[in-house]
Amino acid sequence: MGKKAVIAMSGGVDSSVAALLMLKKGYDCRGVTMLLHGGENIADAGKVCQRLNMPFSVMDFKSDFEKYVINDFISCYENGKTPNPCVECNRELKFGRLMEVTKNAGGDFLVTGHYAKTAFDENSGRYLLKKAEDSQKDQSYFLYMLTQEQLSRVAFPLGEFTKPQIRRIAEENGFVNAAKKDSQDICFVPGGDYAAFIEDYTKKRFPKGFFTDKNGNVMGEHKGIIHYTVGQRKGLGAAFGKPVYVCGIDTCENRVILGENEDLFTDTVTADSINIISKPDIFEPIRVFAKIRYRHNAQPALAWQTEEGLLKVKFDEPQRAVTKGQSVVLYDGDTVVGGGKII
Secondary structure, three states: OOOEEEEEOOOOHHHHHHHHHHHHOOOEEEEEEEEOOOOOOHHHHHHHHHHOOOOEEEEEOHHHHHHHHHHHHHHHHHOOOOOOHHHHHHHHHHHHHHHHHHHHOOOOEEEOOOOOEEEEEOOOOEEEEEOOOOOOOOOHHHHOOOOHHHHOOEEOHHHHOOHHHHHHHHHHOOOOOOOOOOOOOOOOOOOOOHHHHHHHHHOOOOOOEEEEOOOOOEEEEEOOHHHOOOOOOOOOOOOOOOOOEEEEEEOOOOEEEEEOHHHHEEEEEEEEEEEEOOOOOOOOOEEEEEEOOOOOOOEEEEEEEOOOOOEEEEEEEEEEOOOOOOEEEEEEOOEEEEEEEEO
16 A cells, blocks of 8 residues: 555645645645635535545635634734734644544545745654745744654655746646635735724624823824734824834833833744754754744844743843744754743
């Protein structure tokens, strides 16, 4: 019997080409689409599976998506944080529930269209997560929560390719979604107005409050804390006569703290929900390059684990707009050391 792979089919070009590449490697493949909220991508995923003569099924994970992703998203904004829904979806749905489906189906690998790589290090006996060849599309940042067991059973066939190469493969194979645009929005917030989504979803109205400076002096009125995130300058809804930035959100007193650009810089980050991949632990401080958001250029830092289960990162130079709820991810060259959720 050949090796079996379950392909997470999103309806996009990346997962479609991932399926094709696994078939070409001789895997016995079946496509699975997770029904998470809408369902508008199911048809495209089904058409690609049909073209590849591959079994296709849809798994209804709506309730799990609501529980783990949407509720976390809303809770973050209600508590003055900025969520990272892709990380939570990967943790709970793609590599949680879908991994269960893979095992139950007798699959050897769960395959996704992520731009990343895995490897096995003979010296340490550990599975590694590595950056993709295409640095512009690399998604290793969103995958830092993968465990050793998960990494032993996942495959990222796009890791060796660039996005233009993937588009070309899709076109050459007549895929219906070859020219489909990459989604820039959070999948359940089309248009990007997350505050309107939260109010519509929760049927709650978030009360107005005050903008203050860091000393508590009132500077104006805000329209509800869910409308703001640390580092924000535009869309504050008021004029202050000079550039000001959101430097903090005080949920207890319902105030948004404003300051100048230099007030946004700090050299120390603390995170929980941590996962270390390339080593068993890092209780002894190590040198790394660390990212505090997806589009952040990784910067040199010292990182270590505490006995309390926290991750401490001290950057060589202060970094701008460290934001609660986002992830800090550590790299050693192209290898992901691990990461955690900024608190």
